[in-house]
Amino acid sequence: DPLVLDGFVPYPEEFAVRYRNQGYWIDQTHSEFLFQSIERNPEKVAIVAGDIQLTYAELGDRILRLAAGFQHLGIGRGDRVVLHLPNVADYVPLVFALYELGAIPVLALAAHQRHEIEYIVDFTQARAYVTVERHNGNDLAALAEDMKASSSTLEHTIILAPDGRGGDLDGLLSHGALTHRRRSLPSDVAFVQLSGGTTGRPKVIPHTHEANLTSVRSAVRHCGITSGTIQLIVLPLSHSFAMRSPGYLGVLGSGGTVVLSQNGSPDAAFSLIQKHRITDVSVVPPLALAWLNTSLKSDFDLTSLRVLRVGGAKFSATAARRVRSELGATLQQSFGMAEGLATFTNLDDAEEAITSYQGRPNSDGDEVRIIDDEGNEVARGESGHLLTRGPSTIRGYYRADQDNAECFTPDGYYVTGDIVCERADRYLEVVGRSKDQINRGGEKVAPEEVENLLLSHEGVHDVSVVGIADDVLGERVKALIVPRPGSDAQDLTLVGLRKFLRGRGLAAYKMPDVVELVEEFQKTSVGKISKRSQRESVVGPA
Ligand code: J2J
Numbered sequence: 001d002p003l004v005l006d007g008f009v010p011y012p013e014e015f016a017v018r019y020r021n022q023g024y025w026i027d028q029t030h031s032e033f034l035f036q037s038i039e040r041n042p043e044k045v046a047i048v049a050g051d052i053q054l055t056y057a058e059l060g061d062r063i064l065r066l067a068a069g070f071q072h073l074g075i076g077r078g079d080r081v082v083l084h085l086p087n088v089a090d091y092v093p094l095v096f097a098l099y100e101l102g103a104i105p106v107l108a109l110a111a112h113q114r115h116e117i118e119y120i121v122d123f124t125q126a127r128a129y130v131t132v133e134r135h136n137g138n139d140l141a142a143l144a145e146d147m148k149a150s151s152s153t154l155e156h157t158i159i160l161a162p163d164g165r166g167g168d169l170d171g172l173l174s175h176g177a178l179t180h181r182r183r184s185l186p187s188d189v190a191f192v193q194l195s196g197g198t199t200g201r202p203k204v205i206p207h208t209h210e211a212n213l214t215s216v217r218s219a220v221r222h223c224g225i226t227s228g229t230i231q232l233i234v235l236p237l238s239h240s241f242a243m244r245s246p247g248y249l250g251v252l253g254s255g256g257t258v259v260l261s262q263n264g265s266p267d268a269a270f271s272l273i274q275k276h277r278i279t280d281v282s283v284v285p286p287l288a289l290a291w292l293n294t295s296l297k298s299d300f301d302l303t304s305l306r307v308l309r310v311g312g313a314k315f316s317a318t319a320a321r322r323v324r325s326e327l328g329a330t331l332q333q334s335f336g337m338a339e340g341l342a343t344f345t346n347l348d349d350a351e352e353a354i355t356s357y358q359g360r361p362n363s364d365g366d367e368v369r370i371i372d373d374e375g376n377e378v379a380r381g382e383s384g385h386l387l388t389r390g391p392s393t394i395r396g397y398y399r400a401d402q403d404n405a406e407c408f409t410p411d412g413y414y415v416t417g418d419i420v421c422e423r424a425d426r427y428l429e430v431v432g433r434s435k436d437q438i439n440r441g442g443e444k445v446a447p448e449e450v451e452n453l454l455l456s457h458e459g460v461h462d463v464s465v466v467g468i469a470d471d472v473l474g475e476r477v478k479a480l481i482v483p484r485p486g487s488d489a490q491d492l493t494l495v496g497l498r499k500f501l502r503g504r505g506l507a508a509y510k511m512p513d514v515v516e517l518v519e520e521f522q523k524t525s526v527g528k529i530s531k532r533s534q535r536e537s538v539v540g541p542a
Pocket residue numbers: 195196239240241244245310311312313314315333334335336337338339341342358416417418430433439442444
């Protein structure tokens with residue numbers, strides 16, 4: 001029987017039938033997708049992380065042992081388990097152990113901290129939390145203990161050593177092994193991710209097996225992934241770019257090898273490219289710029305690298321034109337969103353298209369509408385709001401009726417908040433954004449979330465958080481603050497406010513980069529704060 005998950009918005013039957021008839025959705029779960037590959041390539045190396053190496057056969061064994069461990073804890077179909085891990089070797093075995101049981105991994109970002117994790121555990125009513133003892137100076141074991149004491153649903157915490165080895169894993173591995181078989185259906189929710197968000201709290205994105213796997217299969221075709229692919233992964237494994245566009249799923253489903261790193265800096269990445277003869281890597285624009293601009297390029301043998309995939313934020317055409325000559329790789333641009341749609345340029349496109357545009361929708365089943373402020377379709381070549389619907393795009397956030405009324409049209413299109421232009425041949429160029437979000441080098445910050453925390457500071461009367469232009473990151477985070485009369489200016493410096501937000505457990509990438517104290521906010525003619533004028537205001541000393 002299908003899994004019943006309250007608060008999940010299903011695809012209308014008419015669309016489900018169409019996606020199955022047209023072959024976008026096939027009768028396969030994530031477990032089956034991976035085990036097919038395990039059976040075909042048992043001796044090949046699947047995962048490399050530091051000095052750990054797992055062949056496909058070893059990966060399969062580990063998944064089935066971890067699954068037995070989770071089952072021993074009473075975790076089963078439909079149970080939510082928050083995975084909060086950096087790019088460690090057991091990340092993939094743990095996710096697939098949960099898939100094996102039909103449990104639902106909640107894919108937190110490693111960069112999330114107490115503020116985000118407490119909310120995520122609570123909102124998803126998670127039964128277990130898997131993390132490392134410490135990460136980025138944060139005591140996650142203590143967080144786990146606190147949550148177990150206060151949460152009404154959280155029963156189990158599984159704490160790995162800081163390097164992702166040992167710890168509670170040993171116990172989990174000591175209950176024998178399950179036999180691989182179907183324990184969930186392709187139409188079940190497979191996993192949930194967190195949206196970058198535009199609101200005070202991240203929204204929860206549920207993907208079914210069939211909807212996610214169709215995007216993986218299309219990405220594999222568009223990205224030239226084969227059993228010969230050796231992919232370096234420096235982006236967080238929980239991010240959809242690193243997971244499915246084409247990500248580790250695309251590579252492992254094809255019999256290739258993924259090499260995991262927690263560090264994408266030029267020296268770390270280049271030495272891994274040289275050592276493992278990396279053929280393929282996905283990065284965000286600031287990393288691509290760092291790789292282009294370093295003189296280390298000539299100190300390493302990067303000749304194995306065939307594809308440098310760049311996405312998550314707009315990559316400038318000027319930098320894009322340097323990729324082939326300076327890194328010896330073909331650039332592939334990708335514009336995607338955790339909600340579903342992803343676009344790619346083709347590897348054999350003309351250089352002009354590769355460097356100027358963000359690509360075509362991954363699947364022929366993706367429907368795209370570009371509309372003006374009044375909701376009318378714009379003429380080809382004009383820019384407008386991007387709406388999309390398709391076999392891998394969700395129909396609603398999890399348990400979010402109110403947000404869903406705003407973010408989805410009545411006929412099921414996701415309102416992306418991106419402003420795009422359609423060029424020839426379905427090519428999209430991203431030209432702007434209408435949603436209240438800051439894209440800090442590919443990391444998404446919801447101003448409202450930071451504003452709400454700053455409003456709880458006793459020295460703050462009013463606050464507005466905006467993105468300001470930055471050469472490397474694209475945007476940085478700026479907080480404009482109206483101090484409360486009589487407040488201590490020392491508390492309201494950049495250092496003081498960051499310390500305050502750190503104390504509240506906010507993820508580091510959401511921290512303001514710049515603070516400006518102002519007497520009052522400029523209002524628009526309708527009395528709303530003018531964020532536009534704040535973005536353009538001169539950056540003063542913090
Ligand atoms: C401009 N803006 C972009 C691009 C994403 C593949 C690649 C990226 C993501 C991702 C992803 C952009 N140019 N090339 O999930 O599968 C901005 C848009 C978009 C938002 C989604 C994938 N690529 N963006 O970045 O969910 O504003 O997904 O709506 O993190 O990032 O962010 P996210």
